[in-house]
Amino acid sequence: MSMDVDVIRKDFPIFETPANGKPLTYLDSASSSQKPRQVIDRIVRFYETENANVHRGAYQLSEMATAAYEGAREACGRWIGSPSRNIIFTRGTTESINAVRFTWANQNVGAGDEVLVTEMEHHSNLIPWQLLTQEKGATLRHLPIDDEGLLRMDLLGEYITERTKLVALPLMSNVLGTINPVAEVAAAAHAAGAKVVVDAAQAAPHIKVDVAELDCDFLAYSSHKMCGPTGAGVLYGRIELLEEMPPFMGGGEMIREVWADRATWNEVPFKFEAGTMNIAQAVGMGAAVEYLEALGEDAIRDHEVRLTKYAMGRLEETGAIIYGPKDVSKRGGVVSFNLDDVHPHDLSTIVDQHGVCIRAGHHCAQPLMRRLGVPATARASFYVYNDERDVDVLIDAMAEAKGWFA
Amino acid sequence: MSMDVDVIRKDFPIFETPANGKPLTYLDSASSSQKPRQVIDRIVRFYETENANVHRGAYQLSEMATAAYEGAREACGRWIGSPSRNIIFTRGTTESINAVRFTWANQNVGAGDEVLVTEMEHHSNLIPWQLLTQEKGATLRHLPIDDEGLLRMDLLGEYITERTKLVALPLMSNVLGTINPVAEVAAAAHAAGAKVVVDAAQAAPHIKVDVAELDCDFLAYSSHKMCGPTGAGVLYGRIELLEEMPPFMGGGEMIREVWADRATWNEVPFKFEAGTMNIAQAVGMGAAVEYLEALGEDAIRDHEVRLTKYAMGRLEETGAIIYGPKDVSKRGGVVSFNLDDVHPHDLSTIVDQHGVCIRAGHHCAQPLMRRLGVPATARASFYVYNDERDVDVLIDAMAEAKGWFA
Amino acid sequence: MVRLSLEELYKEVILDHYRAPRNKGRLDPHDVALERNNPLCGDEIELFVKFAGDDVEGIAFEGKGCSISQASASMMTEKVQGLPAKDAQLVAESIKRMMAGEEEGDVETLGDLISLKGVVKYPVRIKCALLGWNTLLEALEEGGKTSS
Amino acid sequence: MVRLSLEELYKEVILDHYRAPRNKGRLDPHDVALERNNPLCGDEIELFVKFAGDDVEGIAFEGKGCSISQASASMMTEKVQGLPAKDAQLVAESIKRMMAGEEEGDVETLGDLISLKGVVKYPVRIKCALLGWNTLLEALEEGGKTSS
């Protein structure tokens, strides 16, 4: 099934509003995606007809809210091949990863241990491990990448040792687009007795993610990058680990019995959901999963592969330097580049006058920028509502920028 | 200015849907409030015309999103008498309190120190301090309440000592309704060199809260209890403390410069906002503040005092036992009670058949239930869309329950 | 089966057992004693079981909580008293499936207990109705009479 | 003042200084050297200042980043070179207020710098334009010439 972008675009009200007087060309979905009417409507319907706190009230309205919330947990589990019991709602990938730091990792990483990340980390999968290893007297190591932006799998044996307690890596890079061989890394990590945290912020919206195939221990993803509302995300965890782990935040709903000086915990996953949760956002995230399911994971991937190929070709024609794998089968629809003397920040402002939204900067990956030897890049990223015409508008706008700086 | 509930109710779409075939009588706003059209519309408008990630993009759409988000910070600060720089967005009160635990308290509470809470805590302002004191070898103490549910201020001198590092207390109890003399407690705490955390989850929606008058160091409140969306809340902190404190979660946006092994932090409040924030929810929370501002804080309080008085009177007629202060000037619009042999849970199910939503259970305050000597209570709570008619419907439904059990 | 209204459910099923619970109190001596609670509403059950061979010879409960939790526990003790442990387990599991909406409930096996199905319409209360039954299943297992 | 289009802003103001930055390079000896960056876009400035009494005798910068940050820093050095530190401070503060939309900007004080106002329309870029000026204010203070 191929995708009809003209039809899909009609689902997204944002395209009805001009940007700087021009039709909106939104090429920054890797930062945050736009939202279809189906998701917005679901959120409105929740507030208008089902709104109440969940798991608390003995009245029908609260039951409806609870059913909607738990239904969303099912959907968000299904999207990554997991039962709903393993699914903890969070604000997003960042909170999910930090939750692992403050629970499992806090308990299991000690002085002299090692945590392994990669050279392509987003700060959200780097700072938590910096802080953890500093606090514990452990060592943080970085698996290098090659010049095409692929993980140096040949060095894995050197970097995963018997001291490695945790390996944290992205399934897809938000700068290079690289899709990493996570299952292979997980096998090596598990053989060494280490656990694996997967940052699926970029992957989950765009390619098939299956926790069983990846064989990971934890996996994090965000709603707002996959047509869902802001303020929601998921932490998946292996049941045995979730059962053993201490809770993260303390508060209402995550408890079983509370005395003045101590408490016991509710069952998984509720043990990790303290206080009133982001109920309407979880419900909206569930609706986003359903929206994407209806489009079809394979169709989305095919569409993005085709579009990425086209974009890389056209960008090359402009003389831009493109980062990351050349082979589109090894990468997602995120294309970082630099154009001659035009600083990415200038480029972004200039193309914005044509209604084109691209990202410019370090993309929350400063160490990777140093590895690439650039202070910043421009980045165009694609989603279900983009097609070749968007790329063409970008290329034309870039030509103007190039002209100004010539 | 008094309030016209018939007009206000029209702002809240939920009342258009029957509950169990009856008009909805929603008396559980202390758990979560309903949402006015103005707030729902603001969220929709954000997704439809302004949606993008904030503080990142160099394009106009992102600027609009950023302006909306930062405008909400202004509003949420204004609501508690604070500049916006002191306002950190969180998921809600629970996360706000946990954030203090993992930052300031983690750094400043040690073995032998004391943390003081009260006998009326919600679990969200209790479990974090249990976990902290257990981890640090510190002591958790509980300021007693009297039989009317008022803090034993006469014992304050005994309970705040030179070992007290932190005093955490609610401005308004979610069970008793008690409004605590926080400024007095803060003065005593500060005299002893302790800091003060105020749980304003119940207070902020209903009574005037001013951080300068309270002279507190931290204050937490939630959006969903004050006409705003779920998934948003605020942590207010004194600037000096926010400047010195370590960050809570690590990730994108909270950094200044990042190297492979270390990082420096962004300025306050961004240092405490890691990753993509709950942008649309913060915007919605700002809209809720504006909605409540238009109604007027004093008018809301007057309305609730009148309604609470009426409800307490009518409940007494039924023979129910009412918990908390008798004097309505010392309490908010939260009335917990028990009716003879009718277990609160049964009562709640039965009145629900009449479209009446009340809460039954321990209200996330199990230690307080033990102090009151009951396993559970029923609770009716009021907001701007309630009036005497709602109380009457409740009382009639209660009569039926009483009849069944007679 | 005709669906009961809430009023009928209470008046015809629940309140009788709530007001006059069967087998309420401690059972001494006993082989197993187990205390369980429902964190949502604070319902509590302490269950005492005495076995004779593989049969539930004696069973009694202490507890406090809403009428549905207490009545359901009372009905449970009345039903399983004297049954082989395996049969008690079958009944308990059948009740659980019925409450989960997975089966209609078999009148032959359940007898009067079928009327507990009225609770299915009130999802929050299902946990109340199951508190006694879940505790029974644990007690049978702890007594070594069943394995899960 | 006529509002510049982005094209005019770049072509008439920014690109000249970006392509041929004034006072670019190290200044040795210097009294103060300060490195500052803009975390959003990675723009960097290293500022060198030499004082003669209370005057800014020499000033130079190293840096990399977008054209607005580099051009604005270049314009800044050109403007304040030779000024009394107090006057340099006044100019910097006036620029900041203008960028914050708090004042229109005074042609007398600012001269050509008034054209930087074109950046106000692009809020994300304001931080770029101010990087050099903020660093200057810090350098003046560090040199003991002003206090904030």
Ligand SMILES: Cc1ncc(COP(=O)(O)O)c(C=O)c1O
């Ligand atoms: C007094 C009090 N504190 C804290 C909370 C927790 O708030 P939230 O669930 O929004 O995190 C609540 C509400 O449930 C409350 O009533």
Ligand SMILES: Cc1ncc(COP(=O)(O)O)c(C=O)c1O
């Ligand atoms: C690879 C990667 N990891 C983590 C994150 C953080 O996700 P969020 O900002 O939704 O917490 C992002 C997105 O910004 C990302 O691209």
